[in-house]
């Protein structure tokens with residue numbers, strides 16, 4: 001018990017004094033996950049819109065597949081990306097293994113289905129409302145997607161933040177392809193695991209507090225957004 | 235003046251859904267001017283007929299032929315739904331939307347939409363979000379959005395069914411002006427008074443087909459079929 005209280009005290013101390021390692025690791029976490037989420041949103045949001053307005057033979061199957069991909073185990077994603085990027089793998093020449101880029105690639109794979117699926121759900125509802133009007137005024141497919149993406153932007157922001165929340169707390173894939181190298185690929189989650197292993201609780205707790213704070217802020221934002229959306233206050 | 239997309243003729247068209255026939259088979263010819271009002275009991279097929287002509291339903295058999303190519307013809311008609319669809323945007327952006335879709339420059343589209351807020355009496359609400367409007371205001375918005383493209387033909391599906399008397403009058407005034415300016419009107423209603431006030435002719439639908447077609451006074455003063463007589467008298471029609 002004393003250990004924990006002492007740990008918490010020195011954790012708060014590290015945060016207040018802006019401990020150099022703590023800042024560096026936190027910023028790298030944000031850098032990796034924000035990059036991954038931006039790429040994932042650029043792919044997932046238009047894909048979700050396209051899926052909402054397009055009828056094709058295997059549409060139901062595609063949606064089921066997308067939902068299944070949401071549950072992709074990060075460790076397996078990490079393993080596959082590791083194999084692809086390892087020296088003997090097809091992309092070995094790029095020398096990306098154990099770099100932040102490799103971590104971003106793995107997170108894009110994990111986060112894109114999440115963003116696409118949640119975005120699709122919200123845009124499908126909107127398409128149900130808009131359908132008759134948008135067909136009536138002779139919109140092209142691209143104009144329909146644009147209307148859903150723009151008018152559904154609150155829901156899309158929620159989808160994107162959900163993806164961010166998933167990425168920032170992820171450890172399985174990032175550990176494998178990043179390797180948790182000090183000053184290079186160490187991020188909040190991998191650092192916590194390492195510091196706990198070393199018995200360095202103050203730093204581990206300090207990192208944990210930062211991670212939890214980020215997670216809480218994200219959830220508050222999602223909560224606020226979905227409430228304003230439900231009430232129709234734009 | 236570009237040539238009109240009218241007349242339109244429906245040849246032996248039918249619509250089937252869920253294994254049963256909900257419209258037709260029927261033939262119909264709609265000329266270049268006038269206001270045709272479609273009446274008939276609930277479930278008679280009024281909505282389906284209007285949606286079919288506008289390309290929102292697909293014919294299971296037969297054909298709908300416009301005077302010009304179908305893809306161009308659809309772009310020169312508008313539809314006002316029973317429950318107006320509001321885009322999650324401001325009133326003015328809703329009204330301007332069909333112009334933006336047609337590639338009109340944003341400033342021009344907004345200026346034209348601004349004129350239309352005045353024509354339909356919504357200038358006080360131009361910059362409000364469309365979803366906060368009352369039912370009557372929403373339908374006026376829908377009228378402006380339908381007329382802003384100066385369509386050759388305007389379909390209206392029971393546009394005043396959910397509105398109070400004052401709003402109904404305003405919508406009817408807009409329809410009258412559109413008719414006078416040469417827009418062909420095809421409208422479904424179950425309000426006989428409205429039919430008398432606006433129609434040049436009545437299409438009486440029953441069980442998915444057009445049972446009777448007559449000039450408005452002929453129809454109400456001397457319906458030719460037993461079903462129409464019963465319907466006008468207000469008796470239940472089974």
Ligand SMILES: Nc1ncnc2c1ncn2[C@@H]1O[C@H](COP(=O)(O)OP(=O)(O)O)[C@@H](O)[C@H]1O
Nearest residue numbers: 251252256274275276277278279280281282283
């Ligand atoms: N999607 C559908 N599936 C099955 N039946 C339908 C569908 N849409 C409409 N119908 C049926 O078609 C008939 C005609 O409907 P509708 O054109 O809406 O009539 P009205 O507008 O005259 O009330 C009704 O009996 C209705 O139940």
Ligand SMILES: [Mg+2]
Nearest residue numbers: 280281391392
């Ligand atoms: Mg109807």
